[in-house]
């Protein structure tokens with residue numbers, strides 16, 4: 001009977017996974033006690049929502065084939081560390097670093113980075129957010145923390161600012177914008193390095209890094225100095241943004257950072273009054289670029305006034321309306337990023353965070 005159950009479990013394989021539930025090793029144990037079947041599943045990446053999907057697809061079918069009164073699902077997330085390819089020393093306690101980039105400014109990179117970080121948390125992970133957009137730090141405002149300061153501990157280290165269940169740090173907390181705006185490249189990258197390594201991030205499954213927009217020297221330097229595991233590229237569907245997204249992908253390839261895929265932001269407009277969907281910038285651009293580079297189109301986010309309004313309010317849509325359709329879109333993309341990252345490389349033991357780290 002257990003064999004039949006395993007057979008059914010092995011039929012669960014979402015398109016974004018390289019392996020099914022059983023052959024990936026995610027089913028840890030199955031146990032039959034008094035006609036009650038206990039199934040223990042552990043995912044090595046953020047993905048709490050999979051629990052509902054797995055139950056929806058399999059619960060009824062398992063009960064049909066086996067003489068059991070009930071299935072008890074035990075679901076757990078234990079994020080694994082994926083080996084980095086760029087050779088930069090890791091940050092103690094931080095398992096995976098995901099860089100969010102864009103070939104040009106204004107495509108919604110920071111808004112997307114913030115919502116994805118919060119979505120990863122809602123999908124069961126411990127998450128940090130580093131605002132590496134030295135020349136235009138917007139994370140403090142987006143998280144409703146403008147004017148906050150990280151607490152200084154032992155005269156050298158900083159405790160990151162906590163906001164909506166993630167921790168973050170930003171040059172915007174530390175120096176006035178006018179000061180950072182005149183820094184030249186080496187100064188900017190030195191400042192970033194200090195924020196990155198002098199912040200006591202604690203134990204994090206994912207640190208999301210919001211890179212400055214563009215594909216110039218400064219972005220290249222930052223991408224090289226951060227122990228990045230993988231990157232995602234945000235674009236809008238217009239031709240110009242897509243050309244720059246291509247440059248972004250090429251930049252990461254140059255520094256041996258795998259690109260997990262493209263996210264198309266402002267893909268289509270959704271009218272907040274009638275819900276009408278309109279593709280104002282045309283369609284298919286993001287998927288064409290993804291196809292050309294052999295990477296995934298991780299998802300499409302609509303242009304929606306609530307995303308903008310909630311960002312301006314410092315309560316991003318994923319936390320202000322966690323059960324809404326827009327939050328579901330961000331969570332779907334976050335899950336896809338998390339699973340693609342897991343299947344993209346080899347796991348390795350994580351570094352341990354201690355108070356002296």
Ligand SMILES: Nc1ncnc2c1ncn2[C@@H]1O[C@H](COP(=O)(O)OP(=O)(O)OP(=O)(O)O)[C@@H](O)[C@H]1O
Nearest residue numbers: 105106107108109110111213302303304307308311
């Ligand atoms: N999907 C969306 N729907 C509606 N508004 C959005 C969406 N994404 C971003 N915006 C809005 O677009 C503007 C630019 O977004 P954001 O600051 O995130 O872009 P950015 O690419 O990080 O910019 P820069 O690189 O110049 O810092 C903001 O006003 C933001 O609220």
